[in-house]
Amino acid sequence: MTLDHPETPHTLRSIQEMLGLSRSAIAGLIANGFVSPKRGPRNAYRFSFRDVVLLRTAHDLQQADIPTRKILRALQRLKATLPEELPLTGLRITAVGNSIAVHDRESRWEAETGQLLMDFDVAATRGSVAFVDRRREPTAPAVSAEEVFARAEVLESKDMKAAEAAYREVLAIAPDHADAYLNLGAILCESDRQAEAAHLYDDALHRLPDVPLLHFNRAVALEDLGRLDEAIQSYERCLKLDPTIGDAHFNVGRLYDHLGHRREAIRHFSAYRRLQK
Incomplete structure (x- = not known):
């Protein structure tokens, strides 16, 4: 799924279409404190690129039955490192062992530890944000x-x-x-x-x-x-x-x-x- 013009705040409808989440699911994620979108005309929600990443991450972790408190702790640290807008290098957020790893083309860092069942990319492609699910069978270790x-x-x-x-x-x-x-x-x-x-x-x-x-x-x-x-x-x-x-x-x-x-x-x-x- 892609989103054009990442510098433009995203509406609730565009978030629904991009992430495939229902209005109630997004409202629940907001109510639980995973994101705090700004308000626009007529008090409508306006989501930043960072909100999009956090929403997708929180939703995937909830689907993996990760406790809400653990997700909040991870996202609080992750939120502090994510830019408001799409970085030119792009980002990748993956579950690595017990940690949430955040990558860009210059560095790699952990957001929080824990057993997380989530692996997707957030990449820059010709001015768009692309989310790519990467749920693959783990590669067998070289040594058992x-x-x-x-x-x-x-x-x-x-x-x-x-x-x-x-x-x-x-x-x-x-x-x-x-x-x-x-x-x-x-x-x-x-x-x-x-x-x-x-x-x-x-x-x-x-x-x-x-x-x-x-x-x-x-x-x-x-x-x-x-x-x-x-x-x-x-x-x-x-x-x-x-x-x-x-x-x-x-x-x-x-x-x-x-x-x-x-x-x-x-x-x-x-x-x-x-x-x-």
């Missing part, structure tokens, strides 16, 4: 995630920094690789970076909420940080998913006992002893 994971495991006994980098490479290739999260988090905790580990586990659980050991490892990191109530919640979530993890019963029982909750402590210590038989 499992190959890099195996290398990372070997590196743990030789070079911890290299192992950490390798596990991060695994997650760049396969963002849902639970074992890579577990091992990387363990490395972070062993190097006294518990806060970073807890943040890593939060990201992991956003993708993999039903992996018990991710909850367990998160609880260990939170316990080391002194965030005992949160640690208890993570241990309990771990046990809800898998009540046979004895160490989770023991650890949460110990925390309950420390906080003076004797009944809960006894319940978990009893479960721990039963599992040891």
Whole structure:
């Protein structure tokens, strides 16, 4: 789709025709704060080139079920970098891994991180703005995630920094690789970076909420940080998913006992002893 004369403010009707969005969809995006178009004659909306880009981006991210708060955070940063009018070099906005990447012919920068399912171009073509959908199958990585994971495991006994980098490479290739999260988090905790580990586990659980050991490892990191109530919640979530993890019963029982909750402590210590038989 193209729009001639990009320096001219765009009307609601032209936005509908260009982006294929209904009037109510555009109104909803405005109401949610994604764009703040100016008003023209008869109080009608007037959209800039930047508004067009933000509307299209917000719509695509909503269709990908990205939370509104995350979209707003990304677009606030993106809005600060986009020009009001079409740059001569053109722009390209794509989802790269967990980030929104903004490109022009001279530079490339991130607007926000997050798992985004959006890839389209905004390009200058003979004075027009062209939106080109680029939804293609991802190119297979040259090295598989499992190959890099195996290398990372070997590196743990030789070079911890290299192992950490390798596990991060695994997650760049396969963002849902639970074992890579577990091992990387363990490395972070062993190097006294518990806060970073807890943040890593939060990201992991956003993708993999039903992996018990991710909850367990998160609880260990939170316990080391002194965030005992949160640690208890993570241990309990771990046990809800898998009540046979004895160490989770023991650890949460110990925390309950420390906080003076004797009944809960006894319940978990009893479960721990039963599992040891």
